[in-house]
Structures are given as C-alpha cells and as structure tokens.
Amino acid sequence: MMEEENEETTLECRMSAEEQAGLSQAEVDVEPTIESVIEAVLFASDEPVTTARLADIADVGSVRQLRRYIAALNEKYRANNNAFRIEEIAGGFQMLTLSVYNSWLKKLLRARAEGKLSQAALETLAIIAYKQPVIRADVEAIRGVGCGEMIRSLMYKGLVKITGRAQVLGRPMLYGTTRKFLEVFGLRSLKDLPKIEELKKPE
Numbered sequence: 001m002m003e004e005e006n007e008e009t010t011l012e013c014r015m016s017a018e019e020q021a022g023l024s025q026a027e028v029d030v031e032p033t034i035e036s037v038i039e040a041v042l043f044a045s046d047e048p049v050t051t052a053r054l055a056d057i058a059d060v061g062s063v064r065q066l067r068r069y070i071a072a073l074n075e076k077y078r079a080n081n082n083a084f085r086i087e088e089i090a091g092g093f094q095m096l097t098l099s100v101y102n103s104w105l106k107k108l109l110r111a112r113a114e115g116k117l118s119q120a121a122l123e124t125l126a127i128i129a130y131k132q133p134v135i136r137a138d139v140e141a142i143r144g145v146g147c148g149e150m151i152r153s154l155m156y157k158g159l160v161k162i163t164g165r166a167q168v169l170g171r172p173m174l175y176g177t178t179r180k181f182l183e184v185f186g187l188r189s190l191k192d193l194p195k196i197e198e199l200k201k202p203e
Contacts, residue, residue: 001022034058035069037094040088048092053085117157124150125159129181129193133174159184 032037037058041049051063060066070086077085087096092186117125124147127139139147154160163176172174177190187193 034060035073038066039073042086042093042095046092048090048094050092054093071199121150121154125154125177125181128154128160128175129177129190132176132190135166135168135172135174136177137172139175140168 004156019116032040032060038060041054041057049057051066055058055063058066058069060069074085076082084095084097086093089096120143123143124139127142128151131138131142136147138149139151151160155162157181158178160175160181161178162173164174164191165171166174181187182189
C-alpha cells in the first residue's frame with residue numbers, strides 16, 4: 001500500500017514538473033534517440049557543426065558511427081520526400097534545403113527584405129499614413145530632416161505612392177499609402193489605423 005502511494009506521489013510530482021515546464025503530451029512521450037539528437041542539434045544550428053563537436057554532443061563513439069546515423073537520417077528524408085538533407089560542408093554538418101526549392105526561398109528572402117523597415121522609415125511611413133495626402137515638405141517639417149530618399153525607398157517597397165499634386169505654388173506631389181501598406185500592417189482600411197493625437201509639429 002505504501003509503495004503504491006509513493007509511486008502515485010512520484011507520478012504526481014513528475015507530471016507537475018512537466019506541466020510547469022510547459023511540455024505538451026506529445027513532447028512528454030518523445031523518447032530521444034541518437035538520430036533524433038543529431039537532427040535536433042543540426043536543426044537548431046544556423047551554421048555547420050564540426051564532426052567532433054556533433055559526435056561529442058550526441059555521445060557517438062566514432063566519426064564512422066556518426067556518419068552512419070547521418071546516412072540513416074538522410075535515407076528517411078528521401079523516403080518521406082522531405083525538402084532538406086544533412087550535408088557535409090566547411091568541415092562540419094549542416095541541415096540544408098534542396099536546391100530545387102531555391103526559387104521559393106528567394107521569394108521568402110525578398111519578402112523579408114521588403115518587410116524590414118528602419119526606425120526612420122517607420123516614422124516617415126507613419127506621417128504619410130496619418131497625414132495623407134501629404135507633400136514631402138510637410139513630412140520633412142514634422143521629422144525635421146530630409147525625407148526624399150526615404151520616401152523613394154518606401155515607394156520602391158510598394159508602401160507609398162503618388163496620389164496627385166497639391167494646389168500650391170510649384171504644385172508639389174502628394175503622397176499616400178498603398179493597398180500593400182494595408183496588407184502588410186493587417187488593416188482593412190485607413191480607418192483601422194490606431195487613434196492617436198495629431199502628429200506634433202516642430203515649434
């Protein structure tokens with residue numbers, strides 16, 4: 001009876017620890033193998049892991065054994081038609097996507113590059129979004145610096161467009177945001193922009 005109570009107490013403690021660690025039932029049921037350890041290490045690394053280091057981490061006795069495990073993993077990847085393999089490069093091993101997927105990966109990298117905006121670009125974009133249609137001089141008056149190049153960059157990224165010309169001396173161009181701007185920031189319309197007080201102009 002006492003043993004059963006001790007076992008139940010131990011089980012409760014173990015389950016409590018697992019719950020506190022935020023582990024799902026699927027994660028709790030996982031039994032790590034040498035192959036899965038090698039896979040996890042290479043999956044988490046963004047650069048080649050040297051043979052010696054990988055063998056040490058996975059507790060593999062020899063380089064020959066390590067290569068056998070990697071060959072077995074690659075065979076599984078082929079059988080499952082996975083998009084990646086473990087390749088030996090730069091004195092180590094790394095998990096790499098197959099070259100046949102390069103065109104899709106280029107689209108991903110291009111989208112990431114387009115999505116990255118500096119603080120200055122975000123400030124300029126915010127002014128245009130809230131003040132549109134707005135001329136460049138007004139944007140520069142609010143920011144206190146020249147914005148020509150920044151506006152051109154935002155236009156290149158498809159976030160800003162020319163909406164017309166102002167009816168003032170020189171008829172400067174008016175700028176506004178695009179449909180892509182709404183898509184990137186998850187807005188249905190400009191009415192969904194956060195309500196903030198009017199952007200402060202320099203004294």
